[in-house]
Amino acid sequence: MKVSVDEDRCCGAGSCVLAAPDVFDQRDEDGVVVLLAPEPAGHLHGAVREAADVCPAAAITLSGTA
Template structure:
């Protein structure tokens, strides 16, 4: 699985951090999401997919998740 985050689209809602805190974080200064792990472990796949689904800006893309 490969995860990409478009920080230009991010609106700082923090939903990704709540859904997958091992994969996403937020910058202190503006709340924009930060991708901590581009290729997270398989056991995090459901959390990462949920994060992509709940992102209001559709800033998260997940490739290779079945």
């Protein structure tokens, strides 16, 4: 799985961080998403899918998912 984020679309809701804190963080100054793991380990895939699903701005894109 490969993860990408569109920082311009991010609204800073933080739902991705709550769902997958090992993969996403937020910038202190404006709350915009920071991608920590562009190719997360297999055990994190479920959490990453949830993060993408709950993102209100649809700023998370997943590719290479089975």
